[in-house]
Amino acid sequence: xxxxxxxxxxxxxxxxxxxxxxxxxxxxxxxxxxxxxxxxxxxxxxxxxxxxxxxxxxxxxxxxxxxxxxxxxxxxxxxxxxxxxxxxxxxxxxxxxxxxxxxxxxxxxxxxxxxxxxxxxxxxxxxxxxxxxxxxxxxxxxxxxxxxxxxxxxxxxxxxxxxxxxxxxxxxxxxxxxxxxxxxxxxxxxxxxxxxxxxxxxxxxxxxxxxxxxxxxxxxxxxxxxxxxxxxxxxxxxxxxxxxxxxxxxxxxxxxxxxxxxxxxxxxxxxxxxxxxxxxxxxxxxxxxxxxxxxxxxxxxxxxxxxxxxxxxxxxxxxxxxxxxxxxxxxxxxxxxxxxx
Numbered sequence: 001x002x003x004x005x006x007x008x009x010x011x012x013x014x015x016x017x018x019x020x021x022x023x024x025x026x027x028x029x030x031x032x033x034x035x036x037x038x039x040x041x042x043x044x045x046x047x048x049x050x051x052x053x054x055x056x057x058x059x060x061x062x063x064x065x066x067x068x069x070x071x072x073x074x075x076x077x078x079x080x081x082x083x084x085x086x087x088x089x090x091x092x093x094x095x096x097x098x099x100x101x102x103x104x105x106x107x108x109x110x111x112x113x114x115x116x117x118x119x120x121x122x123x124x125x126x127x128x129x130x131x132x133x134x135x136x137x138x139x140x141x142x143x144x145x146x147x148x149x150x151x152x153x154x155x156x157x158x159x160x161x162x163x164x165x166x167x168x169x170x171x172x173x174x175x176x177x178x179x180x181x182x183x184x185x186x187x188x189x190x191x192x193x194x195x196x197x198x199x200x201x202x203x204x205x206x207x208x209x210x211x212x213x214x215x216x217x218x219x220x221x222x223x224x225x226x227x228x229x230x231x232x233x234x235x236x237x238x239x240x241x242x243x244x245x246x247x248x249x250x251x252x253x254x255x256x257x258x259x260x261x262x263x264x265x266x267x268x269x270x271x272x273x274x275x276x277x278x279x280x281x282x283x284x285x286x287x288x289x290x291x292x293x294x295x296x297x298x299x300x301x302x303x304x305x306x307x308x309x310x311x312x313x314x315x316x317x318x319x320x321x322x323x324x325x326x327x328x329x330x331x332x333x334x335x336x337x338x339x340x341x
Contacts, residue, residue: 137193
């Protein structure tokens with residue numbers, strides 16, 4: 001069963017078959033394998049079932065009422081409506097630096113949040129996805145909160161103009177999101193997924209010393225809450241966070257979910273026997289390569305992860321609608337071919 005296989009890997013018990021998950025929005029492929037229409041409300045769940053996912057990528061925001069920035073989006077399939085939704089939550093840098101997230105977004109009521117998360121987990125894990133591991137977690141954890149609140153231009157301006165006040169804003173947000181971690185700690189969720197897009201494709205965009213002085217201590221603070229409750233913590237970020245893998249492990253991460261930019265060789269060499277690893281086949285190969293290229297890419301990462309007891313195969317960043325259909329099929333066929341240890 002996929003749930004047992006997924007939990008065995010998360011517990012570093014090396015299941016006989018390498019587990020996998022995918023982040024997929026390729027509607028033609030999804031409809032093809034499920035027989036459901038592209039707009040069917042059960043499409044995503046059915047895809048996970050048909051493809052035998054062992055882990056479901058899922059987090060809460062959180063997204064409390066308050067001012068947020070919308071930077072717009074890329075369009076990846078023809079069925080989407082093209083509309084400009086961009087707006088700034090904070091147009092003035094002084095206003096942004098003066099923000100107190102505790103006042104703007106509020107501290108949630110812990111008991112109410114516990115009830116919400118317990119109900120959410122029960123429905124997701126036991127009713128919708130009983131066949132795979134479904135985690136709790138947060139998306140706007142640290143840097144991703146700053147991106148969502150301010151957008152990139154304002155974020156970078158704040159960080160460059162007044163690092164002390166910029167840090168104060170983030171630390172105050174940590175007071176807010178700590179309550180969400182306290183709530184997750186009191187649920188039956190066995191895994192907590194912390195998403196935070198803290199780097200770019202070439203790594204840190206603020207001096208690494210700041211990450212080590214501020215961001216990682218905040219993560220340690222949050223993770224200590226759920227780890228004391230017996231949860232496993234998986235960290236996920238876009239970009240290249242190779243330079244921070246050691247810091248994340250030291251802060252308490254039990255595993256890493258990453259794109260092809262983060263160095264799989266480094267993670268396997270240093271954490272392959274002690275941590276969960278999810279990734280990191282290159283989506284660019286699926287987009288621009290041939291089926292033979294795709295098969296070679298799948299084998300590359302599967303061979304590296306094969307000796308790691310907590311390894312999951314996945315394509316990073318995700319499988320979008322513009323990948324040739326034959327390449328998506330080749331990817332999943334190759335996974336099934338190589339999954340036996």
